[in-house]
Amino acid sequence: MKRGMTRLLAGAAVLAALLASAPAGAGAAAPGQAMIRIAHFSPDAAYVDVYVVSLNRNQLFPNVFYKNVSAYWKVNAGPFTYEVRAAGASPTSRPAIKLTGNLQAGRAYTVAAVGPRTDLRAVLLNDDLEPTAKGRARVRFISAAVGLPAVDVAVDGRVLSPKLSFAAPSAYRPLRTGRLRVEARKVGGDQVLVRDDLRVRAGTVASAVLVGGAGQPREVFAFSDATGIGTMPAGGIRTGAGGAARAGGQGPGRLLTATGLTALAAAAAWAALARRRRAS
């Protein structure tokens, strides 16, 4: 009985240790959850009401305007719907656009309206919030400018994302930081259709969207997806001199922490084994 209890405790301790070391509030959402945000890039369909219905949370953003981008919020992974209505329209009226999708746990998404109001479209973007290389930024490009043909996107004179077509995002590209010169050129040529500056910091993951048309100027509208530390410290952080550590070498937080619990579990298992040996 005692031994069974010990084993049970050991198991529980191991489980607790596993739980304690589970992904810890990093950029991504907790397991079973996804992150989502809305954006609005239709130059002439404003104001609108945006409805996002997910498994555990129904969100209404009233009066969303051109170039509005929300922060992320967390929802349970699984099916969701996104609907856009003219601002003030009855929530039961037929939406102007509707998108249904499936959100995967641990991932981040941007759902956006693009196109002119006569041909409004919804796009669901997979956002990649992985860390940047040391001292660099990561940027993806999206064309949402009404009437703009497919373009080659060049940064500082070099084509980075060739043949970027409407509403189809490029992959995230590592970029130097500071002020960058962005050009959207006619595919395969030198003719510049949109020219703008982009400023990025080290450690930042960003989206740069070609917007405009339908009465709005064409420009690069950029916003950060997430921000990390450009040059991360190496190794551990030496924040203790041992004055409060026990003589046996055990430091503070022994009973409360993952490592402590793992050690406890090991000790319990060892004790159980030792008892069994002694008994035999």
Added chain:
Amino acid sequence: MRRHRPTATTAVALALAMAVLLGGCGRRDADGAGAAGPVPAPAAAPMTATAGQAGSGIVVPSTRPAPAPMPPGFEVASLPAAPGAPGPAAPPAGLEIPAIGVTTPLDRLGLAADGTMEVPVDFGRAGWFSGGTLPGQQGPAVIAGHVDSRSGPAVFYRLRELRTGDAVEIERTDGVRLRFAVETRAQYRKSALPTAAVFGPVAWPALRLITCGGSFDRARGSYRDNLVVFARLVGVQR
């Protein structure tokens, strides 16, 4: 008492955050510097309403209309926190963690020659890693403090007692107070510190409080683990 009821301040902060959120947090600066101010009025001339658009067209009001009747079961305007505290940023000056009785000024920490993070010289004070994010801006702001000195407990000795929801407050040099709430706590081997989780990109203003934990390696004169408390911004008080 670990529950913090939303105060008028947090309500205002949330409203502000929401204003910033929908007010254009982008422009051309993707550097997360939080250049946004109060909600700008839509600069562009609003389009005139056109009735009876065909296809998937949408009829848009030409001025900001009254809100639609609220559908039951929907959260309206309860937006998540904006990517950064509104207004210009300023470095942190002090840290307060009421739940564990910590009140400390914050020193500036940089990177040592070997690429590791500097730690506070004074065991009684914590330090902010100035090579990282400013507290309140989008990204992980990092604060480190010793768990003990050679003779006994130091400023972050009780960091391990922090629980989800506990308040962590930072006062900036401009007097603005930032309120963070603890999300979680984890302990890692120093030799396997998951730098992406601790220092990697975050989509909101976050805080990492770091100290030592685990067993003490007397041969090396160092603890084997780092204890990391993860928190996120929940309120701003001017």
